[in-house]
Amino acid sequence: MTAGGQAGADNAAAKRAAARRAERRRRTPLLKRFLPRTLFGRSLLIIVTPVILAQAVATWIFYDRHWDTVTNRLAYGVAGDIATVIAVLEHDPTPEGRDWTLATAARTTDLIVTLEPGQILPEQRRQQSGLLGGLLERTLGKALEDRVGRPFTINTRVAHEWYEIRVQMADGVLSVMSPERRLFTPTSYIFILWMVGSAIVLFAVAILFMRNQIRPIKRLAIAADALGKGRDVSNFKMEGATEVRQAASAFLLMRERLQRQINQRTEMLAGVSHDLRTPLTRMKLALDMIEDPDLDPEVEELKADVAEMEEMIEGYLAFARGEGTEAVQPTDLTRLLNEVAVGARREGTEVTLTAAEGLSLPLRPNAVRRCVANLLVNAGRHAGTAWVKAERKDGVIEITVDDDGPGIPAYLRDDVFKPFFRVDSSRNLDTGGSGLGLTIARDVARSHGGDITLDDSPYGGLRAVIRLPV
Known part of the structure; x- marks a missing residue:
């Protein structure tokens, strides 16, 4: 499909989104349309x-x-x-x-x-x-x-x-x-001036008081949003009214539990990695020492099984580890995508990159690099040609990866994100991989507060859309 066809598809998607917003506004009661939407305004x-x-x-x-x-x-x-x-x-x-x-x-x-x-x-x-x-x-x-x-x-x-x-x-x-x-x-004028003056003073006091009460709630919301995007919230402290402090305390406990769970998983998998790799290494050595020509077909099959097990273990460990130990830092996304595209081209995938300059946001660069690379690996495995586009839309950065391959049936687009699920049911790693590429990609996107969705590509294959909040 040409660039004009892609622009037409984007315009159609924008029109559908606008129609959905108009429908939501139409269903909103008339009174709610004029009421303040913020807690400060309503208070x-x-x-x-x-x-x-x-x-x-x-x-x-x-x-x-x-x-x-x-x-x-x-x-x-x-x-x-x-x-x-x-x-x-x-x-x-x-x-x-x-x-x-x-x-x-x-x-x-x-x-x-x-x-x-x-x-x-x-x-x-x-x-x-x-x-x-x-x-x-x-x-x-x-x-x-x-x-x-x-x-x-x-x-x-x-x-x-x-x-x-x-x-x-x-x-x-x-x-x-x-x-x-x-x-x-003149008492009527004095009375009116007194009422207006007292009302202004009361409004000013109410505004100052409400701002002080709303500020801790805003900070809690910002901290929760940062935690959802995988960013550091170490400078957050409890303040405000008792109810707000209770919510802040629950948030801090939740953050500690999540961090503890991630650390425990990482430490446990480090031990699993060591324990599993040791017997696999012994199995490989034992297979290499077999010199009986009559057993060569069976030995090759066992070697393929061991290689598959190693690939699956590495993929599983990478998925479970989730790049959780990497620090969030300001990242030039345009430069990162260029590096990923260069690496994909070295692997034989034809990549066309369109990215605006100045796309920067806090990220775990290695994790995002792996996320996009997994999508390009799938495109290179099944299509050979990929189109990557990055742009800012409505407070998020949207990375679109299109290919001209066979695509994925609509009824399987949710299942492909499940660990070890493969559209190709064969055990050939060259055609189907380990079944963790898309799982890791979605895990990385969601750890940044975003997500990945799959759709039909205007080029005839599969479209993967990564949305990362700014």
Whole structure:
């Protein structure tokens, strides 16, 4: 298959992945799509939501009770003073009585009251409380209707922090200038500022507190991820709340048990290697010392059996050892793949390598080298031509090994990763190997937190995909 065919297959795979993601989003409940996905966001939401609800209820009660009560009292107080002035003016309409009434009102009511004789309010400017725009204007208008009961106008733009109230009288227009402090109390603004300020302080404290609580969980997650990728987590320590410390303690115990199990397996297999190789060596020497020509066919068969046993033991030891003693170190993957490709070409496999520059990540280089080499050995054994491609995709580095051989049937692609399983059931090591190549390759990939999958190759053979998390 051509490079265009391979690109088409990759595009089809990308479309299938996008369709699966879209299907998962479609099945997600609508509410969950808008909820925070992180523990920090959800914890903060749990803290913030009751505070916002409590402040909303408190604000509603404040405006429902405080504003109505205090503002009504202030408005009715001003309207009552105006009604009193009007009543006194009508009781003593003489110029001397009028002057005394206006002077007394200015001195005792904090209102500036003037009388404009002969003036008439324009009909279109006369207002009713239901036609006024602002809440304070409507409250004052209702009070004027109840206490004064005459046509009036309210002008809020006559001067800064002053209200002008003009009331129609029988012989003119009464103009009253009222300061804003007589109609409005600043406690509402103080209350709102206090709530907003306290909420900001509480949110800041909650954010700092939650960050300190979430940080140990993040570190535990990072340490667990590093352990899953086979990396060192020796600098991890327990901190945070009691529950987080319990989880961290369980993680440390798990790490110790895993390390102890690996060490025990390695030590045990070192002894097994010595114990098994010794009798095999004696068997080889005994077979070499047999000089009876009549037994040559049987001797050759026994030598082949011994060679097979040696191959199987070496393969098993390599699989069980799993390169566990090798340290993780920053590795230039592009360079490593080039070295593996050169080695495969020396063995007679035609390899085409396509790898981007700068593919570096922490690895056990010898283990990964063996993983890729096993795949190329299989390709060289069954196909002769291999295509290797390495690229970064969605937070992982993907190494693809294609060949043009006969491939592996789909129903056997899980079984070939089992130890000593061979598609070719014969005992010929030249055609089937020991049955541990793919097993070791998957073991190496999974020890780095990745995996290997098998699929059909666009070149007609088998495709093996190694995914390594960055």
